[in-house]
Amino acid sequence: MCEVPVxxxxxxxxxxxxxxxxxxxxxxxMLAIVIFCIVSHIWNMDLNIxxxxxxxxxxxxxxxxxxxxEEIWWNFEGLGxxxxxxxxxxxxxxxxxxxIMFSIARITKSVGYGINxxxxxxxxxxxxxxxxxxxxxxIMKKFSVIGAILYAFIPGHYQRGEGHIYVGSCFAxxxxxxxxxxxxxxxxxxxxxxLKQKLTRKELMRSNSRDQNLGLLFLAVVTFCTxxxxxxxxxxxxxxxxYSSITKKQLRxxxxxxxxxxxxxxxxxxxxxxxxxxxxxxxxxxxxNIVTRWFSDVEFYAGKLIQYILPISDHRIPFxxxxxxxxxxxxxxxxxxxTASLGMIMTIGxxxxxxxxxxxxxxxxxxxxxxxxxxxxxxxxxxxxxLGVIVGFINYNLRCYNRFSYFIGxxxxxxxxxxxxxFCFWMEHRKNVKAVAAYLLCFLILGLGIFDQTSLxxxxxxxxxxxxxxxxxxxxxxxxxxxxxxxxDANILVFPVMNAQQAAISYTKDGIYTxxxxxxxxxxxxxxxxxxxxKAGEAGERWLNWLEHMDVETQVEIASIVGFSGIAIYYGGxxxxxxxxxLEKLGEMLGVPxxxxxxxxxxxxxxxxxxxxxSRTYSIEEVEDLKEKYLYEYMRMKxxxxxxxxxxxxxxxxxxxxxxKDTCQYGPYDTLAAGQYSVEIYGTSLNDASFDCVESxxxxxxxxxxxxxxxxxxxxxxxxxxxxxxxxxxNTGDTEITVEKIVVTRMIExxxxxxxxxx
Numbered sequence: 058m059c060e061v062p063v064x065x066x067x068x069x070x071x072x073x074x075x076x077x078x079x080x081x082x083x084x085x086x087m088l089a090i091v092i093f094c095i096v097s098h099i100w101n102m103d104l105n106i107x108x109x110x111x112x113x114x115x116x117x118x119x120x121x122x123x124x125x126x127e128e129i130w131w132n133f134e135g136l137g138x139x140x141x142x143x144x145x146x147x148x149x150x151x152x153x154x155x156x157i158m159f160s161i162a163r164i165t166k167s168v169g170y171g172i173n174x175x176x177x178x179x180x181x182x183x184x185x186x187x188x189x190x191x192x193x194x195x196i197m198k199k200f201s202v203i204g205a206i207l208y209a210f211i212p213g214h215y216q217r218g219e220g221h222i223y224v225g226s227c228f229a230x231x232x233x234x235x236x237x238x239x240x241x242x243x244x245x246x247x248x249x250x251x252l253k254q255k256l257t258r259k260e261l262m263r264s265n266s267r268d269q270n271l272g273l274l275f276l277a278v279v280t281f282c283t284x285x286x287x288x289x290x291x292x293x294x295x296x297x298x299x300y301s302s303i304t305k306k307q308l309r310x311x312x313x314x315x316x317x318x319x320x321x322x323x324x325x326x327x328x329x330x331x332x333x334x335x336x337x338x339x340x341x342x343x344x345x346n347i348v349t350r351w352f353s354d355v356e357f358y359a360g361k362l363i364q365y366i367l368p369i370s371d372h373r374i375p376f377x378x379x380x381x382x383x384x385x386x387x388x389x390x391x392x393x394x395x396t397a398s399l400g401m402i403m404t405i406g407x408x409x410x411x412x413x414x415x416x417x418x419x420x421x422x423x424x425x426x427x428x429x430x431x432x433x434x435x436x437x438x439x440x441x442x443x444l445g446v447i448v449g450f451i452n453y454n455l456r457c458y459n460r461f462s463y464f465i466g467x468x469x470x471x472x473x474x475x476x477x478x479x480f481c482f483w484m485e486h487r488k489n490v491k492a493v494a495a496y497l498l499c500f501l502i503l504g505l506g507i508f509d510q511t512s513l514x515x516x517x518x519x520x521x522x523x524x525x526x527x528x529x530x531x532x533x534x535x536x537x538x539x540x541x542x543x544x545x546d547a548n549i550l551v552f553p554v555m556n557a558q559q560a561a562i563s564y565t566k567d568g569i570y571t572x573x574x575x576x577x578x579x580x581x582x583x584x585x586x587x588x589x590x591x592k593a594g595e596a597g598e599r600w601l602n603w604l605e606h607m608d609v610e611t612q613v614e615i616a617s618i619v620g621f622s623g624i625a626i627y628y629g630g631x632x633x634x635x636x637x638x639x640l641e642k643l644g645e646m647l648g649v650p651x652x653x654x655x656x657x658x659x660x661x662x663x664x665x666x667x668x669x670x671x672s673r674t675y676s677i678e679e680v681e682d683l684k685e686k687y688l689y690e691y692m693r694m695k696x697x698x699x700x701x702x703x704x705x706x707x708x709x710x711x712x713x714x715x716x717x718k719d720t721c722q723y724g725p726y727d728t729l730a731a732g733q734y735s736v737e738i739y740g741t742s743l744n745d746a747s748f749d750c751v752e753s754x755x756x757x758x759x760x761x762x763x764x765x766x767x768x769x770x771x772x773x774x775x776x777x778x779x780x781x782x783x784x785x786x787x788n789t790g791d792t793e794i795t796v797e798k799i800v801v802t803r804m805i806e807x808x809x810x811x812x813x814x815x816x
Contacts, residue, residue, distance in 0.1 A: 082188045085202045086181030089209040092507065093180040097215070097515050101522040105169040106529045108176065108517070109219035115576040117158075117222065119590055120144060121168045122580040124159045136579065136590040137597030138548045139619045139688060143335045144592075149328040151223045153281045168580050169529075175226075176219050182228035183209035190231035190467065194238070196474045200481075203499045204474035207402055207506040211466045212369045215515045216396040223283040224460060225396075233279050233290040234467045236272035236317075240297040241427055243305055245269035245313035256309060269313055273320050280324040286463075288455055291321045292448065293464060296434045355449030357390060360439040360459035364394045366404045371512040378512075390441065397462035399469055400510035402502065406472030407432055407465055428472050435465050477502060531655045536581035538652040539623070539661050547585040547622035549661075551578075552639070553630040554588075554605045554612060578625065578659075588621075600688070606735065606802060609642050615687045617667040618680060623651070624662045715795050716746070716788040722796060729779050732803050735762075736784050738769040739798040745790030751783045 093099070102108060107118055123133050123144065132141040148155060154175060162171025187208040191201035208231070217225025239245060250256055250264045276294070280287025298314030301307075367384060368377040385391045399407060406428075413422040413429035422429075438444045439461035448455060481495035540547065579587045591597030604612055616624065626643065628636055643650075643662050650660040671680060716722060736750070744766045750757040750773045760772040775782075784801060788794045 078192065081198055081202070082185045085188045085205050086183075086185035088202070089184035089206045090177060090181040092206065093177065093210070093215075096507065096511055098517050099177070101517045101519045102173075103169075103522060103526050103529075104173045105167050106525055107169050107172050107219060108525075110525055110529060110577070112220050114172075114220045114222070116590070117172065117219075118168055118580045119576055120148065120155070121158055121162050121171045122582075125162055125166065125168065125171075126583070135582065135586045137592075137595060138550075138586045138588050139621070140591075140596040140600065142591050142595055142597060143332070149331060151281075151283050152328070153229075153278065154223060154226065154283075172219055172222070176222060179222075179226035179228055180209045180214070183211075183214065183226075183231075186228050187231045187467070187470070190235050191471060191474055193235050194471050194475070196471070197478055199496060199499055200474045200478045203477075203503045203506075204470045206503060207400070207510070208466060208470045210400075210507055210510045211403065211463060212398045212400055212510050213396040213460075213462060215511065216369075224285065227279070227282045227286050227463065229275070229279045229282050230286060230290075230463050231467050232275035233286075233293065234464065234471070236268075236275050236290075237293050237297045237431060238427065239268045239272060240294055240310070240313065241301055241431065243301050243307075243310060245272070246309065254307070261309060261312060264309070265313070265316075269316070273316060276317055276320050277324050280321060281328075284325060284328060285455070285457075285460065287321055287324060289461060289464065291317060292438060293431070293435065297431070300430070354456040355446055355458070356441050358392060358394065358457040358459060359441045359443060359445060360397050360436075360461060361390065361394055361441055362436065364391075364397045364459065365399050365407065365462055365465060367398055369398045369400065369510065369512055370395060371514055373508060373512060393457065394459035397459040399462060399466045400506065402473050402506045402509070403466045403469035406469035406474075406476070409476065410468060410472045411436070425472055425475075428468050432465060432468050435461050435468070439465070528656070532578060533581040535652060535654045535659055535661070536578055536585070539625070540583060540585050542651050542661075542663065543585065543622045545584040548588075548620055549585055550588045550612075550616045550621045550624050552612075552624055552626040554601055555630070585622075602802070609639060610646065613643070613646055613664070613667055614671070617664045617671055618683050619687050620684070621664055623664050626660050626662070628658050628660070715793050716786065717793055718788055718791055721785050721787040722799075729775060729782050730803070731775050731777050731779070733772060733774045735770060735772050735802045737798075737800045737802070738786060738796060739767065740794060740796040741767060742790075742792045742794045743767060743769050745788060745792050746794050747787045747789050749785050749787075751785065752779045753781050 107114065110118075119136070123135065126135060128135055133144050134141050136142040136144075157178070158171045158175045161174045162168060165171065165174075184205045187205035188201050191204050192198070196204065214225045243251070245266055245268065246264050247266045250260060253260075256264060276287065276290055279290050294314060294317050298310055298317075302310040363384065368374075368381050370378075370381050370385065372378040372381060385395065409422070410425050410429040410432040413425035414433050416422050417426040417429070436443075439458040443458065445458040477499070481498060484490040484494060484498075485492060539549065576589045579589060588597065588601065591601065604615065607615065613624070624643070624647075626639065631639055640660070647662040647664065647666050651663050652661040654660065675683065738748070743764070746769075748759065748769065748771065750759060752775065757773050757775070762770045762772065764770075773784075784799065786794070786796060786799075
């Protein structure tokens with residue numbers, strides 16, 4: 058088989074980073090930053106405040122704040138109180154962006170500057186690295202500058218913003234495209250060995266070319282930006298290595314590929330090793346099997362061809378905006394793949410490359426055959442029903458294959474700029490057009506591309522900036538008032554107590570859907586420690602799960618005994634009537650709040666009154682005994698999730714499932730230790746359901762606490778350790794029943810009656 062031709066280099070046969078190229082690449086990056094600042098109206102924002110101040114970004118903001126507070130990296134004492142939390146895993150995944158953000162934050166002493174300056178710089182980093190890619194692919198300087206800036210504004214970059222900063226701002230992807238094309242064309246081998254059909258073992262060991270060694274470094278850089286793209290990169294390199302080995306009939310190319318496999322494994326181990334060590338030796342961490350992803354996500358969040366080539370949402374041209382809105386409102390599986398649009402310029406390159414796969418005999422398309430085959434592979438892996446499902450069977454935590462759009466766009470911009478370059482040559486040599494026309498055309502393409510790829514969503518408004526500033530500084534003022542009152546090292550419990558207190562959007566224990574974002578207060582703290590941000594399996598998370606099931610009087614008493622200074626309560630975590638009752642109880646026990654948020658969304662109650670009361674009731678020794686009990690008896694409790702549930706079809710189900718008439722949901726669960734358990738079922742139409750619990754086919758008595766259409770809670774008791782326990786829900790009516798979540802919790806205290814059991 059003939060080798061696939063590569064685009065001939067124009068002024069770049071032996072491209073290397075000389076001073077001129079470095080200057081041009083840096084200037085390209087700076088120009089991308091300037092353009093972003095202009096189109097985004099960044100001057101409307103206070104950069105001391107994170108541009109994104111809710112949702113997924115809260116975990117990253119907490120991490121930056123922890124570094125600013127100089128927490129001990131092994132144990133973050135300011136989080137997960139009354140214990141600590143371990144953040145090694147989150148620190149190491151994305152270590153390159155993290156290192157940049159942490160450095161900026163340490164210099165500026167600001168969480169906001171840390172994340173904002175990195176986000177703005179990411180446009181420049183995109184531009185610089187894409188310029189390098191285009192020059193390596195033989196594109197002339199002026200076209201490389203234009204292409205690099207356009208790729209820096211790939212729509213997913215600003216649409217992801219700071220909320221998914223690792224995903225949208227992975228500036229190193231162009232490097233892996235260079236590696237893939239070198240691997241595809243066999244450039245991993247030194248020139249003196251290329252023509253030899255067979256190499257000795259010694260020759261093979263020293264045959265790595267400069268491109269191959271750089272490629273190993275580039276793969277590490279991508280992986281240290283985010284593991285997600287590191288694994289995506291390895292998938293692409295797998296295809297290129299197999300293709301190269303088959304077409305060149307030389308197995309040595311697999312040897313070069315294996316080097317990439319080892320580099321990827323080493324990088325992943327480096328990221329995960331600290332967490333593995335922590336899981337092994339940190340007494341506050343328990344190994345747990347927490348399922349947060351589902352097999353169906355692999356296709357649900359896959360890419361779609363139409364999403365790649367459609368205009369962006371809210372396009373500046375009304376007709377195109379309506380076209381996109383029509384698709385989004387009509388067709389299925391419209392989710393985050395809506396951020397995978399390539400924009401007009403990259404779409405042209407993508408489609409031309411695909412055509413080259415099938416019409417490579419055409420002289421016009423011949424030199425894009427390599428790009429087309431790479432694009433075809435990326436498309437086949439990333440789309441709904443694509444080959445990504447095969448990887449999903451192995452590890453379905455690796456989902457969201459729509460994110461391959463960044464790789465597709467990088468190849469697309471190479472083809473588009475090559476087409477632009479060829480067209481300008483044609484104009485100059487066939488039509489006798491002056492060279493200045495090429496520059497004018499480049500500026501026109503740049504302007505059209507930026508206009509097409511950015512919607513008004515990229516622009517920050519003055520109202521947005523003022524609203525964010527008000528919320529941010531009100532939060533800071535509220536925390537400052539707490540710390541001024543309590544002094545140093547105050548331990549603060551956040552109400553409502555929620556399962557792990559990790560979700561920015563979640564359900565409370567009572568089934569209330571809330572935008573409860575308790576974590577954000579921590580980023581304003583200087584001396585206080587908070588109950589938030591425990592990781593799954595950590596002592597703080599397990600302790601909160603235990604405390605969640607107590608009544609408010611018991612929660613307050615326990616909080617005081619174990620060393621909390623006060624309680625910060627978020628009003629949005631309760632319905633109006635429940636909030637009034639909760640505030641009334643806190644008022645009776647603790648007095649008036651010592652701090653109230655200016656927006657009326659938070660209040661802080663000091664536990665000083667409760668502590669004084671306990672000191673009069675118990676001796677010092679008794680308080681210490683109670684503290685020991687309340688801090689460590691929670692470990693007798695275990696939470697069971699719905700991941701091991703089954704329906705009458707005998708198929709495993711995820712958190713939410715539907716029961717039709719005469720069907721049921723059953724276990725089995727793991728072996729349960731002797732004790733008392735609460736069973737909570739969340740769903741709809743539960744009034745049409747009946748419930749029972751079976752231990753080895755013997756019915757166990759149920760003690761119902763609450764039953765309504767959306768929530769059922771009952772208790773069961775086992776005198777001895779029990780196997781094959783099934784908590785069953787039957788549909789005995791004609792209405793479909795939806796079961797959204799089932800939580801089985803071991804209780805701590807022996808129940809003497811139903812009231813005592815609630816405690």
